Each structure stands twice: as structure tokens, then as C-alpha cells.
Amino acid sequence: MAKFIKKKPTGVKAINTASLPDIVFMLLFFFMVTTVMRETEVQVSVTLPAASQVKKLEKKSLVSFIYIGRPVRHLQTLYGIEPIIQLNDKLISEEGIPSESIKDFILFEREKLDEADKNKMTVSLRIDQNIPMGKVTDVKQALRMANALKINYSAKRPYDTF
Amino acid sequence: MAKRDIPEINAGSMADIAFLLLIFFLVATTMDIDTGITRLLPPMPEKDQKEEEVKVKERNVLVVLINKDDQLMVEGQIMDLGRLKETTLEFFSNPNDDEHLPEKEPEIIEFPPGQSARWPDGLAQIRVSKGVVSLQNDRSTTYGKYLQVQNELVAAVNELRNQFAIQNFGRRYDDLNPLNSIDEGIISGINKVYKMNISEAEPKNIGGVR
Numbered sequence: 001m002a003k004f005i006k007k008k009p010t011g012v013k014a015i016n017t018a019s020l021p022d023i024v025f026m027l028l029f030f031f032m033v034t035t036v037m038r039e040t041e042v043q044v045s046v047t048l049p050a051a052s053q054v055k056k057l058e059k060k061s062l063v064s065f066i067y068i069g070r071p072v073r074h075l076q077t078l079y080g081i082e083p084i085i086q087l088n089d090k091l092i093s094e095e096g097i098p099s100e101s102i103k104d105f106i107l108f109e110r111e112k113l114d115e116a117d118k119n120k121m122t123v124s125l126r127i128d129q130n131i132p133m134g135k136v137t138d139v140k141q142a143l144r145m146a147n148a149l150k151i152n153y154s155a156k157r158p159y160d161t162f
Numbered sequence: 163m164a165k166r167d168i169p170e171i172n173a174g175s176m177a178d179i180a181f182l183l184l185i186f187f188l189v190a191t192t193m194d195i196d197t198g199i200t201r202l203l204p205p206m207p208e209k210d211q212k213e214e215e216v217k218v219k220e221r222n223v224l225v226v227l228i229n230k231d232d233q234l235m236v237e238g239q240i241m242d243l244g245r246l247k248e249t250t251l252e253f254f255s256n257p258n259d260d261e262h263l264p265e266k267e268p269e270i271i272e273f274p275p276g277q278s279a280r281w282p283d284g285l286a287q288i289r290v291s292k293g294v295v296s297l298q299n300d301r302s303t304t305y306g307k308y309l310q311v312q313n314e315l316v317a318a319v320n321e322l323r324n325q326f327a328i329q330n331f332g333r334r335y336d337d338l339n340p341l342n343s344i345d346e347g348i349i350s351g352i353n354k355v356y357k358m359n360i361s362e363a364e365p366k367n368i369g370g371v372r
Contacts, residue, residue, distance in 0.1 A: 025180050031187035051309055051313035057195075132303065
């Protein structure tokens with residue numbers, strides 16, 4: 001009565017993966033929506049100091065960045081190892097007090113903003129913790145001259161260890 | 163003629179394509195949130211404006227100096243960073259009306275009405291400290307040290323504001339939401355009670371010639 005003997009299942013049945021693309025797409029859309037593309041390439045190495053009283057910086061569109069640090073390794077042949085200043089994505093290589101470049105930079109950045117937001121412009125200073133204050137003071141003076149008074153000393157929270 | 167079945171499209175590689183895109187966005191994403199200490203720089207003095215000496219009594223000033231070797235000096239005494247917050251707290255609050263610590267001046271400060279049991283109409287008469295922290299650093303001071311000192315000063319003021327908010331409004335200052343109009347009123351009131359009075363002088367070469 002071979003007709004009635006059940007065939008024994010051989011091997012494991014294939015898992016239905018039809019919903020896998022759905023899951024992956026969901027993740028994909030999440031990341032697509034939350035992504036902020038890197039706009040600037042940082043060409044100076046900056047290790048931010050830690051501070052306990054940091055606050056979140058709001059409204060990224062109103063923020064311009066000034067980086068101060070030593071050039072990253074592959075640029076050291078070009079710019080040397082002395083600390084240099086980077087404005088958003090542009091390096092200033094000139095010697096001395098770069099007040100003119102900073103002034104132009106601030107005016108240019110301010111021009112991009114809406115009329116109503118012009119006085120809300122914030123300059124975020126991302127400065128390496130080992131940079132001497134002289135350079136920082138020069139930049140601060142230049143910002144005062146350009147009337148960009150709202151600044152933010154970028155720092156990380158103490159428990160972030162990277 | 164019988165209708166022909168449309169053959170099912172093989173969607174097996176859909177997952178691969180989606181994964182590829184997913185990985186691209188994963189790599190391109192920056193998740194870092196910018197954090198930092200926000201400060202307001204003083205405006206440049208006008209060219210024709212005369213340099214007038216603002217006389218501030220000695221008891222109203224806390225002199226904080228950082229030298230080229232990152233050493234800290236407060237009111238003529240070397241101090242380590244750990245004690246700065248405590249000193250600043252005492253300086254701004256002056257709880258026992260010590261005559262070496264800053265004077266206080268009564269001021270009427272407006273809060274949103276009905277928020278505090280102590281001032282139901284929102285008008286508070288508070289003795290506001292006239293103290294100013296004067297921060298000076300050398301051109302060779304490292305930025306890291308400078309920011310740590312700034313951080314301690316800000317921490318002291320924030321602590322006082324927190325205490326005040328808990329005493330009078332039953333909430334922490336940090337938890338007030340600036341987008342809410344009542345909270346915003348409380349915040350601006352508290353900011354007048356404990357001002358972030360940190361003044362920075364033009365840099366000098368403290369601690370020797372380089």
C-alpha cells in the first residue's frame with residue numbers, strides 16, 4: 001500500500017524571504033530622511049575639548065563653522081604643521097592676522113541668510129584643545145569687527161570618548 | 163483562448179538593491195549633533211567713542227587669570243580648577259552679605275504672573291548681585307584650558323539659576339522650554355536675577371616674556 005505512505009520531508013523548507021525587501025526599504029527610507037550630507041571636508045585635525053555645560057546647537061542653517069587646528073597629515077607638506085584656520089570649507093593659508101578673510105567670510109555667509117535671520121547667525125568655533133589662545137583671540141577680534149557676536153565654542157560632553 | 167497567466171516577477175534581487183542603497187546612506191550619514199557653549203561677544207567700541215574707564219568697585223570683581231603654563235589664579239591666589247566653581251558660586255550669591263564679596267542692588271524683575279507662590283502677580287523684588295567675573299588669559303594659554311575655565315564659570319551660574327528655579331517655580335532651569343511662552347518669561351526673568359557677567363579683557367602676556 002505504498003500509495004498511503006506519507007513522504008518524509010527531506011531537508012528544511014526554505015524560509016519565506018518575500019518581506020525582507022520591505023524591511024530593508026523601511027530602514028533605507030529612515031536613513032534617507034535623517035541623512036545630512038557632509039558638506040565640508042575638514043582639513044585640519046581638531047580634537048574638541050570636553051565641557052559639562054554644553055548645549056545643543058540649534059538651526060544648523062544659521063551656523064557657520066570656523067575650524068582651527070593643525071593641518072591633517074596629507075596636507076602638512078603643503079601647509080606645514082603650524083595651526084591654520086579653515087572657514088567652512090576654505091583654508092586660509094596667509095600669515096598673520098586673517099581678519100580680512102574672516103570679515104569677507106562673515107559677510108558672504110550673512111548674505112545667504114534671510115533678512116529676518118541675519119542677526120541670529122551663529123558662528124561655531126571648532127578649535128583643537130591644544131591651540132594657543134593667541135590665534136583664537138585674533139579670530140574673536142575679527143568676528144567682533146565683522147559684528148558676528150553670537151559664537152559657540154564647540155565642545156563635546158565629557159563622557160563621549162572619541 | 164484561455165487567458166495566459168502573467169508570470170510572477172522575480173523579486174529576489176530587490177533586497178540586494180535595497181541593501182546596497184541602505185549601506186550607502188549608512189556610510190554617508192553624519193549623526194553627530196553639534197554641542198558647545200554659546201557666548202555673546204561684546205561689540206567693538208565705536209571709533210569716535212572715548213575710552214571711558216568704567217569704574218567698578220574692587221569687591222564687585224572676581225579676577226580670573228590663566229597664565230601661559232595653564233595655571234589658574236583667582237583674586238591673586240593660585241587655585242586649581244576644581245575649586246573655581248565653588249568660588250564663583252559664592253562670589254555671585256554672596257549668601258552672608260560679606261563685605262568682600264559683591265554688592266547687591268534691589269531690582270524689580272518681571273515673571274509671568276501666577277507661576278510662583280512667592281510672587282503671585284509676577285513682580286519680584288530681588289537683590290541682584292553686581293558682581294563681574296573678569297577673565298584674562300595669555301596668548302599662549304591653551305584653548306582647552308580656557309574652555310574648561312569658561313565651563314566652570316558657566317556651571318556656577320547655571321547652578322545658581324537652577325537653585326532659584328527650584329525654590330521659586332518648583333522646576334529645574336534646564337527643564338524650562340524656551341519655546342513655551344510662559345517658560346520663556348521665567349527664563350528671561352531668571353537670566354536677569356543671575357546674569358552671566360563674564361567679561362574678557364584684551365589679552366596680555368601674563369606670566370613672563372616669551
